[in-house]
Amino acid sequence: MSPSVPLQEMIRAIRSARTQCEERGVIQRECAAIRAQFRQADNGGRSHNLAKLLYVHMLGYPAHFGQMECVRMIASSRYSEKRVGYLGAMMLLDEKQDASLLITNSIKNDLSHSNQYVQSLALCTLACMGSAEMCRDLAPEIDRLLRASNSYIKKKAALCAVHIVRKVHELGELFAPAARSLLSEKNHGVLHGAVVLITELCERSSESLERFRKTVPDLVQIMKGLVISGYSPEHDVAGISDPFLQVRLLRLLRILGRNNETASDAMNDLLAQVATNTDSTKTVGNAVLYETVLTVLDIKSESGLRVLAVNILGRFLLNNDRNIRYIAMTSLQKIVGTDHNAVQRHRGTIVDCLKDQDASVKRRALDLSLALVSASNIRSMMKELLLFLSSCPPELRSQAANGIFTAAERYAPSKRWHIDTILHVLITAGGDVRDETVPNLIQLITNTSELHCYTVHKLYRALLSDISQQSLVQVACWCIGEYGDLLLRGDCQEVEPMQVCEDDVLDALETVLQSHMSSTATRGFALTATMKLSTRITDNVDRIRSIVSIYGSCIDLELQQRAVEYNALFKKYDHMRYAKKDSTHFCCCGVILFCSVNSFAFNVILEPECEQLTMHVLTLYGLTL
Amino acid sequence: MLCLLRQMRFLLLFSRQGRLRLQKWFTPMMDREKKKIIRDMTTMVLSRQPRTCNFMQWKDLKIIYKRYASLYFCLAIESQENELLALEVIHRYVELLDKYFGNVCELDIIFNFEKAYFILDEFLMGGEIQETSKQIVNRSIDASDMLQETLEEYMSKPAF
Numbered sequence: 001m002s003p004s005v006p007l008q009e010m011i012r013a014i015r016s017a018r019t020q021c022e023e024r025g026v027i028q029r030e031c032a033a034i035r036a037q038f039r040q041a042d043n044g045g046r047s048h049n050l051a052k053l054l055y056v057h058m059l060g061y062p063a064h065f066g067q068m069e070c071v072r073m074i075a076s077s078r079y080s081e082k083r084v085g086y087l088g089a090m091m092l093l094d095e096k097q098d099a100s101l102l103i104t105n106s107i108k109n110d111l112s113h114s115n116q117y118v119q120s121l122a123l124c125t126l127a128c129m130g131s132a133e134m135c136r137d138l139a140p141e142i143d144r145l146l147r148a149s150n151s152y153i154k155k156k157a158a159l160c161a162v163h164i165v166r167k168v169h170e171l172g173e174l175f176a177p178a179a180r181s182l183l184s185e186k187n188h189g190v191l192h193g194a195v196v197l198i199t200e201l202c203e204r205s206s207e208s209l210e211r212f213r214k215t216v217p218d219l220v221q222i223m224k225g226l227v228i229s230g231y232s233p234e235h236d237v238a239g240i241s242d243p244f245l246q247v248r249l250l251r252l253l254r255i256l257g258r259n260n261e262t263a264s265d266a267m268n269d270l271l272a273q274v275a276t277n278t279d280s281t282k283t284v285g286n287a288v289l290y291e292t293v294l295t296v297l298d299i300k301s302e303s304g305l306r307v308l309a310v311n312i313l314g315r316f317l318l319n320n321d322r323n324i325r326y327i328a329m330t331s332l333q334k335i336v337g338t339d340h341n342a343v344q345r346h347r348g349t350i351v352d353c354l355k356d357q358d359a360s361v362k363r364r365a366l367d368l369s370l371a372l373v374s375a376s377n378i379r380s381m382m383k384e385l386l387l388f389l390s391s392c393p394p395e396l397r398s399q400a401a402n403g404i405f406t407a408a409e410r411y412a413p414s415k416r417w418h419i420d421t422i423l424h425v426l427i428t429a430g431g432d433v434r435d436e437t438v439p440n441l442i443q444l445i446t447n448t449s450e451l452h453c454y455t456v457h458k459l460y461r462a463l464l465s466d467i468s469q470q471s472l473v474q475v476a477c478w479c480i481g482e483y484g485d486l487l488l489r490g491d492c493q494e495v496e497p498m499q500v501c502e503d504d505v506l507d508a509l510e511t512v513l514q515s516h517m518s519s520t521a522t523r524g525f526a527l528t529a530t531m532k533l534s535t536r537i538t539d540n541v542d543r544i545r546s547i548v549s550i551y552g553s554c555i556d557l558e559l560q561q562r563a564v565e566y567n568a569l570f571k572k573y574d575h576m577r578y579a580k581k582d583s584t585h586f587c588c589c590g591v592i593l594f595c596s597v598n599s600f601a602f603n604v605i606l607e608p609e610c611e612q613l614t615m616h617v618l619t620l621y622g623l624t625l
Numbered sequence: 626m627l628c629l630l631r632q633m634r635f636l637l638l639f640s641r642q643g644r645l646r647l648q649k650w651f652t653p654m655m656d657r658e659k660k661k662i663i664r665d666m667t668t669m670v671l672s673r674q675p676r677t678c679n680f681m682q683w684k685d686l687k688i689i690y691k692r693y694a695s696l697y698f699c700l701a702i703e704s705q706e707n708e709l710l711a712l713e714v715i716h717r718y719v720e721l722l723d724k725y726f727g728n729v730c731e732l733d734i735i736f737n738f739e740k741a742y743f744i745l746d747e748f749l750m751g752g753e754i755q756e757t758s759k760q761i762v763n764r765s766i767d768a769s770d771m772l773q774e775t776l777e778e779y780m781s782k783p784a785f
Binding site: 008011015051054055058059060079080083084087090094095096115117120123124127128129152155156159160162163188189192193196233234235237242243244245247248283284286287290291294322323324325326327357358359360361 | 645646647648651653654660674676677678679680681707708709710712713714735736738739742743746747750751753754755756757758760761765768769772773
C-alpha cells in the first residue's frame with residue numbers, strides 16, 4: 001500500500017497530469033489509499049485524508065465513501081478533525097442522505113461546547129444542511145443561544161433560526177420574542193442577523209408582520225444612527241457605514257411599510273434623508289440608494305418622496321457604470337405602469353440608452369421606450385425607434401419591429417404616417433416581422449382609399465430598389481396588382497413624378513417571379529398580381545398571358561395550380577374580364593380571401609354581373625360564400 | 626404569503642478555463658443538478674463579451690459575476706435581491722481572502738481550498754451575510770487557526 005501523501009502534494013500531482021486519463025489514474029490511486037486509511041484506526045492523519053477526498057470531490061469525482069468518515073470526524077474531540085469533518089458534512093451530506101441524521105447528536109453536543117469556535121462549526125453546519133427533523137430537534141437549543149451567549153454566537157444563532165424557520169414554518173413563533181429583543185443589541189453582526197430573522201418571520205406570517213410593525217420606530221433609529229454617524233472603522237465601506245446592514249434594514253422597512261399608511265409615514269423622513277445624504281460616487285453608496293428607491297416605491301410614500309426616488313433612477317441612467325444604468329432600467333420598467341408620468345420625464349435619457357454599447361441595457365431601453373410611447377410623443381419616439389431598428393442587434397429586431405407596429409397602430413397621427421412607418425419597418429427589417437403583418441398591411445391599405453395612389457407609387461419604388469425582403473415584396477406585388485392603373489396613370493401629388501409604362505411594371509413583377517430570393521409565397525403574389533393587371537393594362541395582355549402560361553408547367557404545385565386556373569379564366573371569361581362600371585375597381589369577381597398558408601390575397605369587388613364568375617372562382621378554390 | 630428562499634442560492638469560483646475552484650450551495654440540491662448548474666454558469670459567464678454589465682438573468686435567478694485576476698466569482702441571488710449589494714458581497718469575500726493569504730491568487734485558492742471555505746463560512750451562513758465587519762471575520766479565522774495549531778503542536782502532527 002502506497003503511503004498517503006500530504007494534501008498539497010496530491011494536488012500538485014493531479015495538476016501535473018497531462019491528460020484526463022492520467023489525472024483519473026492519479027485520483028484512483030489516491031482514493032484507494034484514502035479508503036484504506038479510513039478503514040484503519042485513528043492514525044492522526046485523518047483530517048488530511050478527508051481534505052484530500054474533498055478536493056477530489058470538487059474536481060467532480062465520486063466521494064460518497066467519505067460520508068461516514070465525516071460523521072466520525074465530527075464526533076472527534078480534536079478541533080482540526082471537527083473542522084474538516086463539518087466541512088465534509090456540508091459538502092458531501094445533504095438532508096436526503098441517511099448519514100446526515102447521524103450527526104444530529106454531535107451537533108447537539110457541540111452547540112453547548114465550551115469553545116465558541118466548536119459551537120460555531122455546529123451552528124454553521126446546521127444552517128447549511130439541517131433537515132426539518134434536525135431543526136425541530138435543535139430549535140430550543142438555538143433559542144437558548146439567541147438569548148444567552150456572546151455576540152459571536154448570537155449572530156450565528158440568529159441565522160440558524162432563519163434556516164429553521166424556512167424549514168419548519170411553525171417554529172417561527174418560538175423565535176419571535178428573542179428576535180425582538182435582539183434589536184437592542186449594539187453589535188452589527190447580531191443586529192444584521194436579527195433583522196434577517198425578523199424579515200423572515202414577517203414574510204411568513206401576517207401576525208408576525210402586525211406584531212413587528214411596532215418596531216418601525218426602533219428600526220428608523222438604528223438606520224438614522226448609521227446614516228449620520230461619524231466614521232466607524234469597523235464597518236466603513238467607502239464612506240458608507242455598514243452598507244450591508246443598511247440595505248437589510250431598508251428591506252425590512254419596505255415589508256413593514258407596504259400597504260400600511262402609519263408605518264409608511266413613520267419612515268418617510270428617514271427615507272428622504274437616506275436618499276439625499278448617501279454618497280453616490282461609489283457602487284456601495286448606489287447599492288444603498290437603490291434599496292431606498294425600491295422601498296420608497298413599494299410603500300405608501302408621499303408623492304414628493306416618490307418623485308425623489310424616480311429622479312434617483314433618472315440620475316442612475318446617466319451614470320458611467322453600466323451596471324447602474326441596467327438596474328435603473330429594470331426598476332423603471334417595474335413602475336412605468338404606476339408612475340407613468342414620473343418615468344416620462346426621463347424619456348430622453350431612456351431613449352439615449354438605445355444607443356448603449358451593452359446589449360442588456362439596449363434590451364431594457366427598448367422595453368421601456370415602447371412602454372413610454374404615447375399619442376403626444378409618437379412622432380419623435382418613432383424616429384428614434386426606427387433609427388434603433390436600423391442598427392440594433394439581430395436578437396432584438398423582431399421585438400423592436402413588432403413593438404413599433406403595435407405603437408403605430410395605437411397612436412398613428414395620420415394614415416399616411418402609419419403606412420410610411422410600416423413600409424419603413426418592412427424595408428429595414430422585413431425578415432423579422434410576424435406573419436400576419438402582410439395581411440394586416442393589405443387590410444390597412446385597402447381601407448385607406450385616399451392613399452392608394454401614394455401607396456402604390458411608394459411600394460413600386462421600394463420594389464425597384466430591393467426585392468429581398470419577402471413581406472415587403474409581397475405587399476408591393478399585391479398593391480401593384482390591385483392599383484396598377486393608378487401607377488400607370490402617374491399623377492400622384494404626394495410623390496415625385498415618375499413615368500411608369502406597362503412594360504416597366506411587368507418587368508418588375510417578372511424579376512420577382514424569376515428571382516432565386518423570392519419564396520414560393522412571394523412568387524404566388526407576383527403571379528396573381530400579373531394576372532390582375534390583365535384588366536388594367538391594354539397593350540401587353542399577350543405578355544401577361546405568356547407569363548401566366550409558363551407557370552402552368554412550373555415545378556411548384558401551388559404556382560402551377562394558380563397558373564392553370566388563371567389560364568382558364570383567361571380563356572373562358574375573357575369577355576367578362578373588362579366588365580367595368582364607372583369605378584376603377586377591376587372585376588375578376590370573388591371575395592377577399594386570405595389563405596395564410598399560401599399567402600395569396602384576392603381583393604375583388606362583388607358585381608352582380610359577375611356572379612357566375614364569382615361562383616367559378618370560389619369553386620376553383622374549394623370555398624363557399 | 627410569498628414563499629421566499631434565501632438571499633443567495635449558490636456561489637461558484639472558476640478559472641478562465643472553466644475549472645471549478647470552489648462551490649458553495651445554499652439550498653439542498655442533487656449532485657446531477659449541481660453539475661448542470663456548474664456547466665451552465667461557466668458557459669454563460671465565460672462567453673460574456675467584455676464591456677457588458679455584471680448581471681444576467683438565468684431562470685428565476687439573477688446571476689452576478691465578476692472577474693478578479695484569473696478567477697471568476699459567480700453568485701446567484703433571488704430575483705428580488707439587490708444586485709449592487711451582491712457585487713459588494715463578492716468584493717468583500719475577495720478582500721477577506723486577500724487579507725488572509727496576502728495578495729491572494731488562484732494558486733492560493735487551489736492549494737488551500739479548505740481555508741477558502743472556512744473564511745467563507747465566517748462571512749456567509751445559510752445564504753445570508755453573517756458578519757459585516759472585515760476585522761471581526763479576520764480575527765475569527767485567525768483565532769480558529771490558532772486553536773487548530775495549538776492542538777496540532779500538542780499532538781505534534783501536521784494539520785494537513
